[in-house]
Amino acid sequence: MEFKVTHQCLSGGARRAEITTAHGRFETPVFMPVGTQGSVKALSPEDLEQAGVGILLANTYHLYLRPGHGLIERLGGLHRFMSWKGGILTDSGGYQVYSLSKLRKISEEGVTFQSHLDGSTHFIGPREAMEIQKALGADVIMAFDECAPYPADYDYVRNSVRLTSQWAKICLKCARSDSQALFGIVQGGVYSDLRERSAREIVSMGFDGYALGGLSVGEDRATRQQVVQETVRFLPAEKPRYLMGVGKPEDILDGVTAGIDLFDCVLPTRNARNGALFTKHGPLAIKNACYADDDRPVDESCSCYTCAHFSRAYLRHLFMAKELLAYRLNTIHNLHYYMGFMAHIRQAIQEDRFTDFRQAFLEQSET
Amino acid sequence: MEFKVTHQCLSGGARRAEITTAHGRFETPVFMPVGTQGSVKALSPEDLEQAGVGILLANTYHLYLRPGHGLIERLGGLHRFMSWKGGILTDSGGYQVYSLSKLRKISEEGVTFQSHLDGSTHFIGPREAMEIQKALGADVIMAFDECAPYPADYDYVRNSVRLTSQWAKICLKCARSDSQALFGIVQGGVYSDLRERSAREIVSMGFDGYALGGLSVGEDRATRQQVVQETVRFLPAEKPRYLMGVGKPEDILDGVTAGIDLFDCVLPTRNARNGALFTKHGPLAIKNACYADDDRPVDESCSCYTCAHFSRAYLRHLFMAKELLAYRLNTIHNLHYYMGFMAHIRQAIQEDRFTDFRQAFLEQSET
Numbered sequence: 001m002e003f004k005v006t007h008q009c010l011s012g013g014a015r016r017a018e019i020t021t022a023h024g025r026f027e028t029p030v031f032m033p034v035g036t037q038g039s040v041k042a043l044s045p046e047d048l049e050q051a052g053v054g055i056l057l058a059n060t061y062h063l064y065l066r067p068g069h070g071l072i073e074r075l076g077g078l079h080r081f082m083s084w085k086g087g088i089l090t091d092s093g094g095y096q097v098y099s100l101s102k103l104r105k106i107s108e109e110g111v112t113f114q115s116h117l118d119g120s121t122h123f124i125g126p127r128e129a130m131e132i133q134k135a136l137g138a139d140v141i142m143a144f145d146e147c148a149p150y151p152a153d154y155d156y157v158r159n160s161v162r163l164t165s166q167w168a169k170i171c172l173k174c175a176r177s178d179s180q181a182l183f184g185i186v187q188g189g190v191y192s193d194l195r196e197r198s199a200r201e202i203v204s205m206g207f208d209g210y211a212l213g214g215l216s217v218g219e220d221r222a223t224r225q226q227v228v229q230e231t232v233r234f235l236p237a238e239k240p241r242y243l244m245g246v247g248k249p250e251d252i253l254d255g256v257t258a259g260i261d262l263f264d265c266v267l268p269t270r271n272a273r274n275g276a277l278f279t280k281h282g283p284l285a286i287k288n289a290c291y292a293d294d295d296r297p298v299d300e301s302c303s304c305y306t307c308a309h310f311s312r313a314y315l316r317h318l319f320m321a322k323e324l325l326a327y328r329l330n331t332i333h334n335l336h337y338y339m340g341f342m343a344h345i346r347q348a349i350q351e352d353r354f355t356d357f358r359q360a361f362l363e364q365s366e367t
Numbered sequence: 368m369e370f371k372v373t374h375q376c377l378s379g380g381a382r383r384a385e386i387t388t389a390h391g392r393f394e395t396p397v398f399m400p401v402g403t404q405g406s407v408k409a410l411s412p413e414d415l416e417q418a419g420v421g422i423l424l425a426n427t428y429h430l431y432l433r434p435g436h437g438l439i440e441r442l443g444g445l446h447r448f449m450s451w452k453g454g455i456l457t458d459s460g461g462y463q464v465y466s467l468s469k470l471r472k473i474s475e476e477g478v479t480f481q482s483h484l485d486g487s488t489h490f491i492g493p494r495e496a497m498e499i500q501k502a503l504g505a506d507v508i509m510a511f512d513e514c515a516p517y518p519a520d521y522d523y524v525r526n527s528v529r530l531t532s533q534w535a536k537i538c539l540k541c542a543r544s545d546s547q548a549l550f551g552i553v554q555g556g557v558y559s560d561l562r563e564r565s566a567r568e569i570v571s572m573g574f575d576g577y578a579l580g581g582l583s584v585g586e587d588r589a590t591r592q593q594v595v596q597e598t599v600r601f602l603p604a605e606k607p608r609y610l611m612g613v614g615k616p617e618d619i620l621d622g623v624t625a626g627i628d629l630f631d632c633v634l635p636t637r638n639a640r641n642g643a644l645f646t647k648h649g650p651l652a653i654k655n656a657c658y659a660d661d662d663r664p665v666d667e668s669c670s671c672y673t674c675a676h677f678s679r680a681y682l683r684h685l686f687m688a689k690e691l692l693a694y695r696l697n698t699i700h701n702l703h704y705y706m707g708f709m710a711h712i713r714q715a716i717q718e719d720r721f722t723d724f725r726q727a728f729l730e731q732s733e734t
Contacts, residue, residue, distance in 0.1 A: 038684065042691040045676065067684045071660050075680055083676040293438050309412065309450040313442055317405065317434045324409040324694050 001139065001181035001208055003240050007350050013232065013259030016349040019055075019240060021139035022179040023079060023087045026054025028240065028261035029349075031252065031342045032089060033269055033335055037062050038072075038082045041269055042327040043335070045084045050305070051332065052339045055087030055139070057264040060132050061096030064124070065115050069135035077137030089140040089264070092129045092171075092185070095213065095245070098147045106146060106163070126167035130174035138180065142211060143171040143202075145185040150218040157189035160214075165201040172205055181208035183242060189214055190223050192230050199234035209240040209262075216245040216265075225254045232259045249278075249341055250365065253358045256345055268338045272330035275319045278337040282365065284312075286330065291316045304336035305329075368506065368548035368575055370607050374717050380599065380626030383716040386422075386607060388506035389546040390446060390454045393421025395607065395628035396716075398619065398709045399456060400636055400702055404429045405439075405449045408636055409694040410702070412451045417672070418699065419706045422454030422506070424631040427499050428463030431491070432482050436502035444504030456507040456631070459496045459538075459552070462580070462612070465514045473513060473530070493534035497541035505547065509578065510538040510569075512552040517585040524556035527581075532568040539572055548575035550609060556581055557590055559597050566601035576607040576629075583612040583632075588621070595625045602626075616645075616708055617732065620725045623712055635705045639697035642686045645704040649732065651679075653697065658683045671703035672696075 006027075007016040017028045033040045033048070036059045040048060048056065058078060063069060072081050078088055094111075097104060101113035110125020124132075129144035144167045148160040164187045176182060184207035188195035202210065212231055215224050228243060235241055242262035243255045252263050268278065275286040279299040284291075286298075297307035298315065306315070306329040318326035348357035369387040373394075376382060384395045400407045400415070403426045407415060415423065425445060430436060439448050445455055461478075464471060468480035477492020491499075496511035511534045515527040531554045543549060551574035555562035569577065579598055582591050595610060602608055609629035610622045619630050635645065642653040646666040651658075653665075664674035665682065673682070673696040685693035715724035 037688045037690055038681075039688075039690045039692045042695075044672075044692060044695070046672070066688060067659065067680070071680070074660060075662055075678065081678070081681050081684075083681070292434065293441060295442055305411075305413070311442065311448070313434070313438070314405075314448050314450070317448075321404045321406075321433060323404055323406045324691060325406045325411060327691050328409075328411070328695065 003209070003238070005237070009349055009354050010352050012257055012355060014256045014349050014354045015259055015261070016346050017240065017261055019087075021055075021087050021181070023085060023139055024054065026087060027346055029252070029256045029342055029345055030054060030262055031338050032057045032262065032264040033338075034059075034264055034266045035082070037066070038078060040331075040335075041273065042331045045082065047328070047332055048084070048086070048335075051335045052343070053086060053335070055089060056084070057089050057091065058136070058138065059093070059096055060090045060129065060136065061093040061100065061124075063136060064093065064132050065117055065122070069132040073135035073137070079137065087140070088138040089262075090133050090136050090138040090142065091244070092142040092144040093124050093132070094129070094145040094185075095147045097124060098149070108163070108166070110144070110167070111146075126170035127174055130171050130176060134176050134180070137177060140181045140183060140209070141176060143168045143182065143184045143207070145187055145213050147214050147217075148187060148189050150189065150214075152189055154191060154194075157187070157191055157194055160189075161187050161194050161198045164198060168202055168205055172207070183207055183209040183211050183240075185211045185213040185244070186231055186235075187214045188231070190219055190227055192227070195227055195231045196234055199231050203234060203236060207239070209242060210235045211242040211244050213244050215243065216247050216251070221251065221254070224251070225258070228255060228258045228260065250362060252341070253345070253361060256349075256354070257358065268334035269331050272334040273327045275326075275330065277330060278334050280364075286312065286316050286319050288316075298333055299337075302333065302336065304333050306333040370576070370605070372604070376716055376721050377719055379624055379722060381623045381716050381721045382626060382628070383713050384607065384628055386454075388454050388548070390452060390506055391421065393454060394713055396619070396623045396709055396712055397421060397629055398705050399424045399629065399631040400705070401426075401631055401633045402449070404433070405445060407698075408640065409698045412449065414695070414699055415451070415453070415702075418702045419710070420453060420702070422456060423451070424456050424458065425503070425505065426460070426463055427457045427496065427503065428460040428467065428491075430457075430503060431460065431499050432484055432489070436499040440502035440504070446504065454507070455505040456629075457500050457503050457505040457509065458611070459509040459511040460491050460499070461496070461512040461552070462514045464491060465516070475530070475533070477511070477534070478513075493537035494541055497538050497543060501543050501547070504544060507548045507550060507576070508543060510535045510549065510551045510574070512554055512580050514581050514584075515554060515556050517556065517581075519556055521558060521561075524554070524558055524561050527556075528554050528561050528565040531565060535569055535572055539574070550574055550576040550578050550607075552578045552580040552611070553598055553602075554581045555598070557586055557594055559594070562594055562598045563601055566598050570601060570603060574606070576609060577602045578609040578611050580611050582610065583614050583618070588618065591618070592621045592625070595622060595627065599626045617729060619708070620712070620728060623716075623721070624725065635701035636698050639701040640694045642693075642697065644697060645701050647731075653679065653683050653686050655683075665700055666704075669700065669703060671700050673700040673703075
């Protein structure tokens with residue numbers, strides 16, 4: 001993987017960069033839509049291409065449980081399996097083990113957990129996480145971490161930082177494909193000294209990029225932003241930085257301000273399936289009765305397939321009637337919104353006016 | 368609407384024709400996918416175009432209940448509402464009132480019924496059916512008929528034929544748009560003399576086309592074919608003939624043999640959503656374990672988007688994981704199969720080898 005900063009904002013940490021993998025080049029700051037089970041819900045690879053997606057995220061935990069990483073490897077890897085030519089990042093499974101599975105039991109070696117699908121017992125440690133991700137064959141893979149809940153007391157988080165470093169070392173020693181970049185994950189909850197300790201330890205090991213984990217799990221926005229800004233100081237400028245599971249447009253602006261390059265979140269796709277559409281003028285709940293006979297597109301300034309062809313009235317009808325097409329059309333729109341938002345951010349950075357852009361966006365959102 | 372027979376088979380009734388409406392030209396024998404609620408489930412208009420769909424069917428009963436024909440009319444009609452540039456045929460609501468609603472009460476004036484959505488009471492008679500269909504603005508609209516259940520005794524069906532003729536006369540007198548063709552419906556159950564009576568009465572009124580209703584409701588294939596062949600004899604050769612709600616590929620072959628031009632059925636789209644895929648080698652149940660690691664496309668000779676990009680293994684995974692993409696990819700494939708099947712039928716008619724084509728297809732299906 002190549003990472004090249006192409007523009008650093010004069011004031012503040014915002015930066016523009018290019019990442020090149022075996023599956024093409026994309027520009028950062030970048031948003032990665034989530035394709036949990038090897039499919040960005042309701043969209044085809046063609047839809048993703050048309051939205052301008054350069055890299056997507058898939059979940060190691062889900063693909064390990066179903067259909068199984070061995071099967072995907074035998075079929076030529078995840079890119080081929082899902083017919084996606086662009087970049088893929090797989091998470092390590094750590095977060096899903098923490099958030100989805102029941103009866104999680106953490107040891108020095110890893111985590112024993114029950115499948116959310118059938119209750120069967122499984123174990124994933126750093127070696128297993130690497131083996132699974134090698135089989136899936138994503139362009140960017142993540143070290144296996146221990147994601148502390150929120151709130152969690154200091155001692156719990158200190159131990160989680162210790163385990164995360166211990167496991168990170170093991171991940172670095174495990175086999176992976178030459179074309180796979182491995183990112184380390186910084187934990188530490190909302191404790192500044194633990195974040196610093198985690199960052200220093202992980203960075204000292206020498207990963208291809210660095211992620212901030214354990215955020216967007218319940219803490220408020222100001223706290224999150226403080227943690228991100230404090231932590232980024234300990235990350236090397238010449239490597240990509242990834243803020244995991246973030247987020248809302250305002251959270252992305254915060255992250256970019258702090259110098260973050262990569263983001264992922266289920267928000268645009270999940271909200272779409274719930275009928276919550278993003279527009280320049282704020283959120284639009286398509287089920288509202290006021291849209292029943294509204295002949296306008298969701299957003300008149302939007303150029304997506306949905307806005308080019310369908311009225312709010314039709315989208316509301318599809319949604320109320322639970323027509324499958326509703327989920328796809330809404331997702332196409334929301335993803336287009338996010339991709340456009342990131343393009344505007346990159347443009348603003350390039351033109352050294354990101355601070356103004358951010359300010360204007362936040363003011364408009366509040367009105 | 369223009370209807371032009373372009374080739375009549377030398378032996379048998381099979382024929383090829385062209386139909387031109389305000390929304391383009393298509394060739395017959397034609398299959399109309401069903402867009403019950405103003406959407407062919409899981410597909411966009413672009414998907415339909417790519418499958419080669421020339422005309423689709425939408426359901427008057429459903430659109431009347433939700434979102435309402437008045438709303439669709441105010442928004443410029445059904446074509447504009449669903450952003451579909453091709454042909455549309457709306458049924459009269461008669462069949463859905465019979466099959467979906469509860470507490471149906473038939474009078475000389477029409478049918479009082481309860482909505483399957485909320486139990487509210489509604490009335491549709493010939494005038495209402497025409498008013499709704501005028502508002503929807505389809506290219507082909509259907510007279511309001513009384514669809515007898517199966518089995519039904521002679522007296523019930525005789526009365527249903529009487530009502531259907533009575534209502535057909537009223538439909539002809541009702542206002543419709545100049546560009547809308549109105550088809551009459553022949554009823555009569557499986558009673559030859561009642562079918563003849565119904566056909567003679569309906570034809571004498573002078574419709575733009577003629578449909579056979581009340582079939583594919585439980586009778587066996589041989590009975591249906593006998594009824595169709597006996598009834599077609601009383602329909603004028605210079606008008607299109609439509610066999611409503613049919614059907615399976617073998618039923619379509621039977622219908623074409625009898626001289627039918629138009630077909631509609633939920634089979635390809637509904638089966639797709641249930642994971643039952645059509646192939647040249649017979650049906651394929653994608654959930655079967657044998658496809659878990661099958662790297663081949665559903666049908667190696669198929670050129671649809673699904674077969675060009677995805678393996679059986681991936682489609683099985685999507686289906687087992689209930690991913691929304693499964694429904695669209697499966698539907699694209701099945702509809703492509705049906706459209707290709709109809710194209711082969713038309714080609715065989717053109718080349719005077721339809722009887723052989725039919726024979727070969729049926730033999731292959733049985734093996």
